[in-house]
Amino acid sequence: MLNLEVICINDKNRPNEVPMNRWVKEGKTYHVIEVSKLNMQQGIYGCKLAEINNDDLFPYQYFRLDRFAVSVDDAMLEKVLEEIDISELEEVLNPEEETVPVEKEEEALV
Numbered sequence: 001m002l003n004l005e006v007i008c009i010n011d012k013n014r015p016n017e018v019p020m021n022r023w024v025k026e027g028k029t030y031h032v033i034e035v036s037k038l039n040m041q042q043g044i045y046g047c048k049l050a051e052i053n054n055d056d057l058f059p060y061q062y063f064r065l066d067r068f069a070v071s072v073d074d075a076m077l078e079k080v081l082e083e084i085d086i087s088e089l090e091e092v093l094n095p096e097e098e099t100v101p102v103e104k105e106e107e108a109l110v
Contacts, residue, residue: 002032002033002034002035003031003032003033003050004031004032004070005029005030005031005070005071006029006030006031006032006068006069006070006071007027007028007029007030007068007069007070007071008024008025008026008027008028008029008030008067008068009026009067009068009069010026010064010066010067011023011024011025011026011067015060017057017060018054018057018060022052022053022054022057023052024049024052024063024067029071030049030050030051030052030068031049031050031051032047032048032049032050032068033047033048033049033050034047034048035047035065036048036062038062040059044064044065044066045064045065045066046062046063046064046065047062047063047065047068048061048062048063049063
């Protein structure tokens with residue numbers, strides 16, 4: 001079972017059919033337990049949360065996945081930063097200039 005900690009970054013546009021006590025709140029931490037492609041909503045991705053059960057609120061059982069961001073703590077951030085090879089970043093930020101030889105055209109005398 002999936003158990004990914006996320007933070008709500010968008011609690012706007014609550015459908016009237018979903019009670020306030022079963023809606024997400026911006027800034028609050030939740031745990032994603034399922035992710036699914038929602039074909040009835042043009043194929044966007046949705047998720048179910050451990051903290052809120054909306055299974056009886058068809059078609060509002062899932063929250064848009066883009067309402068959430070992955071929660072990153074300092075230890076996780078340090079680990080990610082350790083794995084970054086600075087030389088790769090320098091190559092992207094400061095690419096070596098490639099010189100392409102340009103042939104000189106002889107001026108035509110008229």
